[in-house]
Amino acid sequence: MARKKHQHYTEEFRKEAVKRSEKPGVTQAQVAKELGVSAQQISNWKRQFTRLSDKQFNTVDGVDYSKQESEEVRKLKRENRRLREEMEFLKKVSAYFAKDQE
DSSP states (O other): OOOOOOOOOOHHHHHHHHHHHTSTTOOHHHHHHHHTSOHHHHHHHHHHHHHTOSSSOOEETTEEOSHHHHHHHHHHHHHHHHHHHHHHHHHHHHHHHHHHHO
16 A cells, blocks of 8 residues: 655745635535645644644734743733732722821
8 A cells, every 4th residue: 555645835835825724615525626635634734734733824914923922922911910919909008098198
């Protein structure tokens, strides 16, 4: 039994296939037939696209979704939360002292 030769597709090709399959009125099967790939392959690429794995689909429409970028976003969210808590504390403290001065 002969094995099928494994075809490698560029990231741009995979992105375009997923985008085309998501258009209204178009099915994955139609796009797969046009591009000469299986509908399951497009489904796999779509799943990879939504997961935004480290090796594939790191940048979408100019936005970097790599692991490094995600870590920075989480760090900034933690800092934002800490600053909000500090701000709430300062509001309470200033209200307390303002009440004492009246």
